[in-house]
Amino acid sequence: MKSAIFEKAGLVSVQEVDRPQLQATDDVIIKIVRACVCGSDLWSYAHGDNKEPHSVNDGHEALGIVEEIGTAITTVKPGDFVIVPFTHGCGECDACRAGFDGTCDRHQGATNWSHGFQSEYVRFHYGNWALVKVPGQPSDYTEGMIKSLLTLADVMPTGYHAARCAHVQRGDKVVVIGDGAVGQCAVIAAKMLGASQIVLMSRHPDRQEMARQSGATAVVAARGEAGIAEVREVLGGGADAALECVGTEAAIEQALGVLHNGGRIGYVGVPHYNNRPIGSTFAQNISIAGGSASVTTYDKEVLLKAVLDGTIDPGRVFTQTYLLAQINQAYADMQNRRTIKSMVVVSKKMTD
Amino acid sequence: MKSAIFEKAGLVSVQEVDRPQLQATDDVIIKIVRACVCGSDLWSYAHGDNKEPHSVNDGHEALGIVEEIGTAITTVKPGDFVIVPFTHGCGECDACRAGFDGTCDRHQGATNWSHGFQSEYVRFHYGNWALVKVPGQPSDYTEGMIKSLLTLADVMPTGYHAARCAHVQRGDKVVVIGDGAVGQCAVIAAKMLGASQIVLMSRHPDRQEMARQSGATAVVAARGEAGIAEVREVLGGGADAALECVGTEAAIEQALGVLHNGGRIGYVGVPHYNNRPIGSTFAQNISIAGGSASVTTYDKEVLLKAVLDGTIDPGRVFTQTYLLAQINQAYADMQNRRTIKSMVVVSKKMTD
Numbered sequence A, B: 001m002k003s004a005i006f007e008k009a010g011l012v013s014v015q016e017v018d019r020p021q022l023q024a025t026d027d028v029i030i031k032i033v034r035a036c037v038c039g040s041d042l043w044s045y046a047h048g049d050n051k052e053p054h055s056v057n058d059g060h061e062a063l064g065i066v067e068e069i070g071t072a073i074t075t076v077k078p079g080d081f082v083i084v085p086f087t088h089g090c091g092e093c094d095a096c097r098a099g100f101d102g103t104c105d106r107h108q109g110a111t112n113w114s115h116g117f118q119s120e121y122v123r124f125h126y127g128n129w130a131l132v133k134v135p136g137q138p139s140d141y142t143e144g145m146i147k148s149l150l151t152l153a154d155v156m157p158t159g160y161h162a163a164r165c166a167h168v169q170r171g172d173k174v175v176v177i178g179d180g181a182v183g184q185c186a187v188i189a190a191k192m193l194g195a196s197q198i199v200l201m202s203r204h205p206d207r208q209e210m211a212r213q214s215g216a217t218a219v220v221a222a223r224g225e226a227g228i229a230e231v232r233e234v235l236g237g238g239a240d241a242a243l244e245c246v247g248t249e250a251a252i253e254q255a256l257g258v259l260h261n262g263g264r265i266g267y268v269g270v271p272h273y274n275n276r277p278i279g280s281t282f283a284q285n286i287s288i289a290g291g292s293a294s295v296t297t298y299d300k301e302v303l304l305k306a307v308l309d310g311t312i313d314p315g316r317v318f319t320q321t322y323l324l325a326q327i328n329q330a331y332a333d334m335q336n337r338r339t340i341k342s343m344v345v346v347s348k349k350m351t352d
Helices: A039-047 A143-151 A155-165 A181-192 A205-214 A224-235 A249-258 A295-308 A324-335 B039-047 B143-151 B155-165 B181-192 B205-214 B224-235 B249-258 B295-308 B324-335
Strands: A002-008 A011-016 A028-036 A062-069 A081-084 A121-124 A132-134 A173-177 A197-201 A218-220 A239-244 A259-267 A287-290 A318-323 A341-345 B002-008 B011-016 B028-036 B062-069 B081-084 B121-124 B132-134 B173-177 B197-201 B218-220 B239-244 B259-267 B287-290 B318-323 B341-345
Touching: A002 A324, A011 A324, A028 A081, A028 A143, A039 A324, A062 A121, A062 A143, A081 A295, A132 A295, A143 A155, A143 A295, A143 A318, A155 A181, A155 A239, A155 A259, A155 A287, A155 A295, A173 A181, A173 A224, A173 A249, A181 A197, A181 A205, A181 A239, A197 A205, A197 A224, A205 A218, A218 A224, A224 A249, A239 A249, A249 A259, A318 A324, A324 A341, B002 B324, B011 B324, B028 B081, B028 B143, B039 B324, B062 B121, B062 B143, B081 B295, B132 B295, B143 B155, B143 B295, B143 B318, B155 B181, B155 B239, B155 B259, B155 B287, B155 B295, B173 B181, B173 B224, B173 B249, B181 B197, B181 B205, B181 B239, B197 B205, B197 B224, B205 B218, B218 B224, B224 B249, B239 B249, B249 B259, B318 B324, B324 B341
Parallel strands: A173 A197, A173 A239, A197 A218, A239 A259, A259 A287, A318 A341, B173 B197, B173 B239, B197 B218, B239 B259, B259 B287, B318 B341
Antiparallel strands: A002 A011, A028 A062, A028 A121, A028 A341, A062 A081, A081 A132, A287 B287, B002 B011, B028 B062, B028 B121, B028 B341, B062 B081, B081 B132
């Protein structure tokens, strides 16, 4: 089968590799319909990030059709259309029962994050609870709906996680830091949870416009102290919640700066900073929470329904579509901000 | 009037000083009935902590009778019996309206923390919203009830803040770190909020027994890795919430260690550590929140009623009572763990 292979920083190729086989009793083999490129992959695409040359690529979001199931699988059957999350919650441990399947207690670290989804087939390990069934078949849906369903494998639940970690509630003034796919989804999530004002930090007109369509009430382009001052002026005071969707020191400082005392940060950008000790926000009474999103929990609880009934339309973050053979272009264009997020068509002809 | 004066590490004296006068229009002069010693004062009592020699002492919790009011004061009148909080929330800013009057946006840093309450009279600045009226007069209450009312100036709301910051909810498994007055109050708070299991980390039999009477379901004496393992064995897994009531590196590490992924820390011990960066708990999805307690909000919302109707009895933390003249003994005994918390009788004869 064909699969994306990480060659070196700046180069991902497509090569013929063996089709994966069932190994454990709770494995599921899935034929991939759509995959995509995640912003978190760009850390290794741009810089290498210690990633092994000529290794399976990161890609960890997909839609697919169940092809084969292990003997312990009871939740899906061959032919089912499924969202394939980037995590593998067991659904039974303390973390999963508390709604944090993104950091399942049983599958910590590397075993809980998927990779290699930019392929014709994948082996989804620990498959019994985490997969999310979608009614019908891909051909029952418009391409726009397919895009929105694909966001449910990662970025929409991740934006929603930022909002949930920050306990966004009706009437809140919310600031979203990051205008990429996750930031866009965080705007959608803040709106879903009833925020009265949503300020997006963004310097890109196309992304500003997309966020406004999703519910952003204002956009601030300035950064640092000037950005903080402008947000406070727009809101008439400090924000109740800040959703940090980048992972840099500048982003977390921006989040801390816009809040009133007692404000709340939800962070979902993989942290690439260590400048602020826990405890340093005691005098501001700040609440700080974040981590990998609860994809399966949120999809089953609220997000799949919201997509299917048209309440939300997160699929708009896919502003360019590529064939699997064009995978390196999909990365390069996203890295160079020529697209917000790159969709990759794997098993059907490209329809738009 | 008589007032406690910090002379140097290990020595607090009582001296004659001028009675405070109204200065601002929102000042209130209060005749103190009961004061006490806070665990947070012990950092300076034991070590000096850069505190100016021969200066007004820290003491910041009291019950009193309103003596005089500034022209802008509309909420209390002379003769009112009041809880005198350690903070001065304005009741109107973003932070106060969000329920975080302990870190009022208008009175940040030194202006929001009281001091000098171990005196016959105090000037309570920014007095219009923060004071909490108690029905009747001190003579209407038993000494036990007076003690419980006195905890409402700091330690009971502080323990409650730890539980609220950790979003303790019905059925939660909660670990309390710290067996002093705040830790004891955190046990009471966890019970109030419906925790199903409450484990206290404690090595002192008298404190263990007090916590058990308040609702602790287990006690763990071991520390570090051994303590974490024992807590997990007692709970049959990780805790949902950890209430950190000490402020040391060992305490925050203990809190992090006992949680399942997706667990929540509420911290109220003034942080004397900086070992863990914000973002370092991404892989565990931990929520971390804390700061100065919302004394006025919690008292008015739930705690005063709970004390008056006998639902909670936090006054038991005052295991020794002193006259103001004995203030240094009150500190020394608390420092040496001869009492959990020292009550100081200022204006009535000592009754027990």
